[in-house]
Amino acid sequence: MDWSQFGNFAVRYLPQLWNGMLVTIAVAALAAPTALAIGVLLTVPRVAGWRLPSALVRAYVEVMRNTPLLVQMYLLFFGLPLVGIFWGEITCGVLAVALQHAAFLSELLRSGIAAVGAKQWEAGQAIGMRRWAIFRQIVLPQAAIKVMAPVSNQLIVLVKDTSLVSAIGVLDLTLSGKVIIERSGASFEVFILVAALYLILTSVIGAGCSSQRDALLAEARMSISVLIANLPYLLQGALVTLWLAFVVVIAGTLLGAVVGTISSGGGPILRSLVTAYVFVFRGIPVLVVMFLGFYTFPAFGIRLSAYAAVMISMVFYVGAFVTEAVRGAIAAVPTGQIAAAKSLGMRRLTMLREVVLPQAARLSIAPILNISLMAIKQTSYASVVGAWELSFAAREVVERTLAAFQIFLGVMVIYFLICYPISLLANYCERKLSFDH
Structure with a gap:
């Protein structure tokens, strides 16, 4: 450029x-x-x-x-x-x-x-x-x-x-x-x-x-068999969605955990850089981040598949949210715990490993699960840049069958079955930690 x-x-x-x-x-x-x-x-x-x-x-x-x-x-x-x-x-x-x-x-x-x-x-x-x-x-x-x-x-x-x-x-x-x-x-x-x-x-x-089209629409409204017939194809898309979400959540969480931990004990320059990273990625829609990732790499001569571009973009996007969750969890550790560790002569790294991080990890579990829930749903946006997954598969089926209601309702059920257990786990962690902390 x-x-x-x-x-x-x-x-x-x-x-x-x-x-x-x-x-x-x-x-x-x-x-x-x-x-x-x-x-x-x-x-x-x-x-x-x-x-x-x-x-x-x-x-x-x-x-x-x-x-x-x-x-x-x-x-x-x-x-x-x-x-x-x-x-x-x-x-x-x-x-x-x-x-x-x-x-x-x-x-x-x-x-x-x-x-x-x-x-x-x-x-x-x-x-x-x-x-x-x-x-x-x-x-x-x-x-x-x-x-x-x-x-x-x-x-x-x-x-x-x-x-x-x-x-x-x-x-x-x-x-x-x-x-x-x-x-x-x-x-x-x-x-x-x-x-x-x-x-x-x-x-x-x-x-x-047109009359044929009307007949197709009427049939689509009345029959659920079109969803059952295309369910194996949609489940293939769901597997791709799960794979995409797994990579994004794991990599984004690791990135955010590392950046959040380092920034909490780093100098002012490092904290400023992390703050700018979080501010930018939290202030831009994830779809725009995907477009930036999808079009930026070819602009520099780097050829990546739609999946790779989406994953890299979403990892940085999820990482920004996890960074903030980790920083907040570390900041929530009582200062008395840190003072007690210092009085025992603990070094900074030992204090971080033995005192701060175990407590911060418990506090950040529920927010990170909620962020993971958000990331799983946002993988559906990858279809907009041409990555084939559950939402893309659903649009292909709708273009063939015109059964939009049945297909998209079925897709919503699939997403719900994927996300709801994580939502329950997040709610459980929030209740558990609120009583135990």
Whole structure:
């Protein structure tokens, strides 16, 4: 890449990328309040203690949390026309993003309300306040403060996830970058600009969402046999997904553990470099990171398969999140433990190995399992850059059979069966460590 011409290149193509960014902002601006409103509605039954609605909400949350957003988006975009609902790609994209993140937001809101102590309710009742008045005047203001930071983080994730609408034809920032690449061939320069624009956007938010065909469609709606017939093919894709996820999770965890451990005891320069690494990879959508990896290596004459490019990109992406989890776990080790180790004359390396790391490892297990869950679902994005796995296999089957509902529902079930045990394990570790620590 000729950096001397990068300024001219940026000036030439920034207006087109800016138009794509406006679409991204519009999608996020529609999806964010919709997700928040749905999240509030989902929270009400859980807080009120209504059994049946609460069970339905929990089922909804688990399904949304344990299936990839891209597959949910495909299900809406390709499946709704089969039942006579013809919505545009923007509507389907906004709805998919909103429904996915509403599940996460409802859990954040519920946990914030639950974090307000029971004594607050008792004090309100003691002075004669009604239940709704206690909730509105005492509980809600405190819960709002507690959930402000995690809700802001979730909204930033929502903005990054809007990059997935490019997979169904929405000319957002990501797809605008791909269009420019097809014309100019300057893949590296384009995605540098795309990544920078996403980084600016997330930083601002963080500082401040025919008759034969008809017959085929009718048959696809009525019959589940098409899913059973293609299940072996989908399971082959699931095996590839598991292999891809295994490599990414193991390598990303090792990378994050090493970087997080070294940075905790390193000098200011090393900590600054690690902070910059975490900031950049956490502020850019994983799909853009995949595109950068997929197009950057050929730009430097390195020919890699789609799988290799995706794995390398995702390893660095997952590694950034694990780094932060490890650093936080090390920082959470009580200073008294370290002082006691020093008083016994332990050397720095011995103290780290014998005292700090065993405790930090226990504290970081649950966050790393949640990160692994995220990484498994994000492997579905690899299909966008041409890597054949479960989501790619599902699209191939849908193109042959037009049975979008059956196939994508089946794919969601497969992803759920993969992810749900890990989700249960993460929840168990959180409960276990919260009592044992």
